[in-house]
Amino acid sequence: MSVILTIAKKDFWTNFSSPLAFVFLGSFLFVTLFIFFWIESFFARNIADIRPLFDYMPLLLIFLVAALTMKTWSEEKRSGTIEFLLTSPIKTTSLVLGKFFSNLSMVAIALLLTCFVPITVTFMGQLDPGPVIGAYIACLLLASAYISIGQYVSSKTNNQVISLIMTTIVCFVFYIVGSAVLTGFFGNTPSEILKLLGTGARFESIARGVLDLRDIYYYLSLTAVFLTLNTITLEKIKWSRKVKSTSHFQAVLLSTLLIANFILANFWLHQQNKLRIDLTRGNVYSVSGVTKNLLTQLKEPLLIRGYFSAKTHPLLAPLVPSIRDTIKEYAIAGNGNVNVEFIDPRDDEELETEANQKYGIRPLPFHFSDRHQAELVNSYFHILVKYGDKYEVLEFDDLIEVKSKSVSGGIDVKLRNLEYDLSKSVKKTLYGFQGIDHLFLSLKEPVEFVGYVSPDTLPESLAQFKNTLDKLLMSYAEQSNGKFSYKFLDPSTDK
Secondary structure, eight states: OHHHHHHHHHHHHHHTTSTHHHHHHHHHHHHHHHIIIIISOHHHHTOOOOHHHHHTHHHHHHHHHHHHHTTTTHHHHHHTTHHHHHTSSSOHHHHHHHHHHHHHHHHHHHHHTTTHHHHHHHTTSOOOHHHHHHHHHHHHHHHHHHHHHHHHHHTTOSOHHHHHHHHHHHHHHHHHHTSHHHHTTSOHHHHHHHHHHOHHHHHHHHHTTEEEHHHHHHHHHHHHHHHHHHHHHHHHHHSOSSOOOHHHHHHHHHHHHHHHHHHHHHHHHTTOOSOEEEOSTTOTTOOOHHHHHHHTTOSSOEEEEEEEOSSOOTTTGGGHHHHHHHHHHHHHHTTTSEEEEEEOGGGOHHHHHHHHHTSOOOOEEEEEEOSSOEEEEEEOEEEEEEETTEEEEEOHHHHEEEEEOTTTSOEEEEEOOHHHHHHHHHHHHHHHHOOHHHHHHTOSSOEEEEEEOOGGGOOGGGTTHHHHHHHHHHHHHHHTTTSEEEEEEOTTTOO
């Protein structure tokens, strides 16, 4: 470890021997703050959070890491010092890890320069520290994966420009795989698989304040795979091309087995959905055991679709991210039986027509004004819960509660118990859809209906009762596949 730290320290300070490192860090900070304050319009959002600071981070880190790692091994090859390093008594693994930690330290400094943003936001409102901590952890994990990719690409060429371009392309491919740009072309199941492979989708999960072991291990395994490839690539440079040794074969075999284990462990961990920590205040992204038990009863896919307009009342806009994240927890707890969608009906005329005519979802008029202007905006703020042909719609009044502020005279808009309202709607649609077919499928043993009826002594108003009931029970018996039978007894004649 001391050797690794020595290499990392030497390589780290070498970065600051030229103005290039300061240019990289300054450019990263400028672009990050420009996006946060200008593109995402932090002050206009009226939300005390820093999630926009990290929305573009998976893309920004690609360019930062590509610029940092492009000379890691390419420069050593170009200048001829690679032979000196590889013939020294230092292990190749130590060289790879030393340069890895050096580059990771540079990224850590770049992220540290942005820490004044959340500190400043805490003075403007009640900032939840959970998502902030999660976002910085996600950045370091994502950066470690990108750095390992960049170092491996750099070890394959002696041209820094080629290393920069190829690292950018490879990292971008890993990012785009799980993004909405690509998953939108596929169905639900392929989309979920692609999200498991994409670095951006995993980043969003941790950045909202939920540390899931599956996401953390994904980044660590990706880092380990490319560091192993980096090591074996450098080892091959030391090997004689003419002499094939048994040790060479064993090294390649060992590396292959390590990579295979790193990858296969992701599939095993995918089934472990309870190894997670909710860092948010109040554990807002952890559904209760009652909800989880309810979702285990699903026999068919459950659809939870959020209808939210991009332009809505300023007091409602801060609530939308929390609603989105809570609904996504249902998809996680549903183990593939819950499909989650978020749409803006204003963007799709067909979806808006369906919402209006099929589900009775119509935009709500919101009036808001300031000292410069007054405006009336029709926007959607609804949630649809659909199971089979049964559905429930949670409207504006079902989702929020409004309280007056006694001191300032204004109003305070907060979410109601969203999980309770969602689970109640899920329960109503689930039990409402469980018709005769589903009822008989759940029966483990045959059921017999026995009716005690005296048709001769029934009042006139109930004279047709037995005939009607007989037809209904007959239809049940036909649909039950032998699991239901019935009979009528006349107590007055049958003793």
